Amino acid sequence: MIIGIPKEIKPQENRVAMTPGGVASLVRAGHEVLVEDGAGAGSGLTNDEYVKAGAKLVTAAQAWGAKMVIKVKEPIAAEYPYLRPDLLLFTYLHLAADEPQTRALLASKCTAVAYETVQLPDGSLPLLTPMSEVAGRMATQVGAHYLEKYQGGRGVLLGGVPGVAPGNVVVLGGGVVGTNAAKMALGLGANVTLLDVSHKRLQYLDDVFGGRLTTITSTEPNIWDAVAKADLVVGGVLIVGAKAPKLVTREMLKVMKEGSVIVDVSVDQGGCVETIKATTHKDPTYVVDGVVHYGVANMPGAVPRTSTFALTNQTLPYAMKLAAKGLDALQDDASLLPGLNVHNGLLTCKAVGEAFNIATVAPADVF
Template sequence: MIIGIPKEIKTLESRVSMTPGAVETLTRRGHTVLVESGAGKGSGLPDEQYAAAGAKLTDAAGAWGAEMVIKVKEPIAAEYQYLRKGLLLFTYLHLAADKPLTEVLLKSGTIGIAYETVQLPGGGLPLLLPMSEVAGRMAPQVGAHHLEKSEGGRGLLLGGVPGVPQASVVILGAGVVGTNAAKIAMGMGAQVTVLDVNHSRLQYLDDIYQGRIVTVSSNEPNIRKAVTYADLLIGAVLITGAKAPRLVTRDMIGTMKEGSVIVDVAVDQGGCVETIKATTHAAPTYLVDGVVHYGVANMPGAVPRTSTYALCNQTLPYAMKLAQKGVEALHEDRSLALGLNTYLGELTYGAVGEAFGMPSTTVEKVLGLA
């Protein structure tokens, strides 16, 4: 198969979808890999390393002209021109928060396989996992920075000092993002509260941290109370492939302390805070009622070296299956098949259809597995 690795062009997005080592693995199996010149520069991976691994260096049009394109982030408007019927696109899509992209993928007939909806039999999300770990660990350090007075925050040190209380960190969600956020926030010395609807997750966190964090059942009254004392509020809620639920309403924002900070990691799925909107690394924050809102939708892009390797470790096995067998790989791998979001003009992920009131079908029907 001819595989394209284009350069990411989203604002300050420095990750790349495949490392030179991954490219070598693919080329040794007889595949042709077209890498856009400069694609790996932001991750410290120069063109020379890709060439030595067997890649052919090209321009954006060349990389997008491949049979399968492997990316990190969803295509943005400048890349819509490259989408076409039969193109196999393997990347994060987050369609439930992006109607224009959904419509373009359907109109173009692109076969879109989303990293974030590839799902293991036990419910695990192997291709979302590494970036959730990175984003979760970044959230407290990003929040701590924006709590500084010069960044618009309350002027608090997250861990406090002897004789001065530490800051209060409230985390909505005890999944991968929330658990990693709790680990780092606690390590920085903050007072940490985690809310979730899943009691077993709260039990797990209570056990491993031996009561050093506060666990609270997630419901509207408890969320409403928690936001009033939060110095840093971290949104870490996920419903696979669907728009994130709005847990923090507009009126709740008015009850938060001036200079407190919100970091909504769920923003790439629409966010769990009503007042959140997607921002960029170039302009990451804005104020609503004196509360600092951080809504960067590609947080791991700030640490591209770590993120590129973490992501590629997980995506490469699936990329190899697709390179070897194309769409036929979906017939053999149920987990990979669940990643299919668009197929030759049909929407194949129900949660996206529900988000936009669009008709959808099933993976089984379009692949002839029903």
């Protein structure tokens, strides 16, 4: 298989889809790997490292011309012309929040496998997990930063100091993002309240954290009460492949404290806060009703070296299968098959079809 690794061109995106070590593994397996010149620079990975790993340095067009293209982020409009029927694209897509991209992929008749919908039998998402871990941990760090007065926040130190109460952190969702956000907030000494719809998950988290956080069932009245007391709200809600539900409404902002902060990690799936919109690392925040909103859609791009290595650790085994078997790998691996979102003009992710009123077929029915 000829595999292309283009440079990410989404604003302030410094990750790269594969480390030199990952490239070396692909080359040893007999594949030809084309890496765009400078693709790893943002993650501190040099052209020389890729060449030593066996890659060939190429232009963007040449990398995209490969049979299989591995990326980090979804193709943006400038990359749509590279999409074509014989292309196998393996990357994050997040289609439910991006109708233009969905229709561009369908029109191109390419095959697109999304990291975020590859799913193990136990329901876990192995290729979303590493970036969710990064984003969850970053959410608390970012929130603590924007609570500073000169960043627009209310001037609260999350951990407090002796004689002064710590800040209150509310985490919506007890998945990977929420768990990691809570872990960091507790580490800083904050008061942490976590809400989730699953009682079983709340029991687990109560046990794991030894009762150090408050667990509450996620209902509308409970969310109202929680956000009213919050200095920082972290949104970490996920429905696989679908838009995130709007749990924090515009009306709820009226009871929140002036200068409190919302970090909505689920913004790449539309966000779980009604007033959230996607922002960039260059211009990350805005204020609505006195509440600071942080909506950067590629948070792990701020720590690209950590993120690139963490992502490659998880994506490489699946990339090896796709490179070795092509589309047959989807049929041979029950966890990889749900990752298929688009094939030959057909949409194969039901949640995306429901979001945009597009007919879908089951992934297994396209072969």
